[in-house]
Amino acid sequence: MAEQAISVSLLTGEIKRLLENGIGEVLVVGEISNYKLHSSGHRYFTLKDSEASISGVMWRTRPLNFVPQDGMRVVVRGRLTVYNAQGKYQIDCVAMRPEGIGDLHQAFEELKQRLGAQGYFDAGRKRPLPRPIRRVGIATSPTGAVIRDMLTTIERRFPSLEVVFRPTIVQGGEHASRDIAAAIEQLNRCDVDVIIVGRGGGSLEDLWCFNTQVVADAIRSSSIPVISAVGHETDVTISDWVADVRAATPTAAAEMVTPVTRQDLLMALDALAREMTNDVRRNISDMQQLATAFVDGRAARRITERILMRAQRVDDLSTRLARSASNRLQRERIRVDHAAALLTSLHPLAPLQRGYAVIERNGHVLNATTPLQPGDKIDIRRQHDVVQATVDAITNVESTKGTSHGKDKG
Amino acid sequence: MAKTKDEAPKSLEEQLKRLEEIATLLDRGDAPIDQQLQLFEEGMALAAGCRAYLEQAELKVQTLSGENPVIP
Helix, strand or coil: CCCCCCCHHHHHHHHHHHHHHHCCEEEEEEEEEEEEECCCCCEEEEEECCCCEEEEEECCCCCCCCCCCCCCEEEEEEEEEEEHHHCEEEEEEEEEEECCHHHHHHHHHHHHHHHHHCCCCCHHHCCCCCCCCCEEEEEECCCCHHHHHHHHHHHHHCCCCEEEEEECCCCCCHHHHHHHHHHHHHHHCCCCCEEEEEECCCCCCHHHHHCCHHHHHHHHHCCCCEEEEECCCCCCCHHHHHCCEECCCHHHHHHHCCCCCHHHHHHHHHHHHHHHHHHHHHHHHHHHHHHHHHHCCCHHHHHHHHHHHHHHHHHHHHHHHHHHHHHHHHHCCCCCHHHHHHHHHHCCCHHHHHCCCEEEECCEECCCCCCCCCCCEEEEECCCCEEEEECCCCCCCCCCCCCCCCCCCC | CCCCCCCHHHHHHHHHHHHHHHHHHHHHCCCCHHHHHHHHHHHHHHHHHHHHHHHHCCCEEEECCCCCCCCC
């Protein structure tokens, strides 16, 4: 023992220098235990084998692309150093990877079993997607094809949708996991109808951030239905299991939130417009016929004629309409002035141009059921003039054999 | 027709619903012809409005700022 006592700090500094210079950088394989992710983001753990153990620390700034679990065999690279305050030597890790892919698979299976036992995957707590969907939250990487593909798909199918995009780290380990969970939480406050979390395909390590309890918890606590769209068809993650709906790919998720496309709606609108047009045309045609019968003594014969003409006219118009509808669809554009043109052609006075007459009283068109009395003043509107007339008599028409007429009086 | 950002999708639904009502009424055909023409006019205007809305719609994307951890 030296005569001169030295301080603990000095001694520790000496030990530290010995270890750091004497051993320095190491590459060590061992089993992880007591793994702790501190709220600061730093990770503390013990590496051990059957006979020895050593403390390890990995600062939050060191990237880690998977989530270490106790019992997992890992290879770490780092420097041997001393934690002065506790007189403890430890490895300051720069990098860590699972020793074999088998460990990741095993960790995945273990977590899946544990969460399954806790009811995370119960079919009963899965919610259906709402209808209609107006706003969608998306959590994925701001770079790469995935967000672009999803936005392109949504824009092509139903551009009226609103998208709230939360750029998210979706590659690798803990940072990504925490960011995904934060994104789900944040999107829950954004008045969206559904949330998509996803990323493109990758290795099990790449996708690992979706295989964590943090993400499982975030999805489970989401009050908004979550679609998990991770990787390709064959990649299944914990996130997929917990989510309300699993989409095979991000693009498939984009299709799910746009179940009715713009094209569907345009075609439905077109069909509705066509139906309305046909119905009104038919109803007006009926009315026209009966109105004409009032002023035409030879009603019986003419009615048959009219019916034939009407049939022909409906044929003509529907052919024209069908042709114009298909043209419009081909152009994917439906002209707004279409409605105006149809309205003009359907105006009740339009048939006057074809020689028909319409009966009016006080400016209102009379139809077949409007009550009329002898002595009533009526106007008979023809194409170029209006005949003022007084009703002489009203005779009910029995089937098509009867007659009825209104007699003109100067 | 509504074109404002907040209510457009909802009012699209409402407009479509009204349009279907009108189509049903016209199909039934028992309303007075004047009223039918009014309904028809309303229906065609709705259809044209919905079309215009759908055709003019552009995808709106709002991007949030995330909390991006620092990775060296």
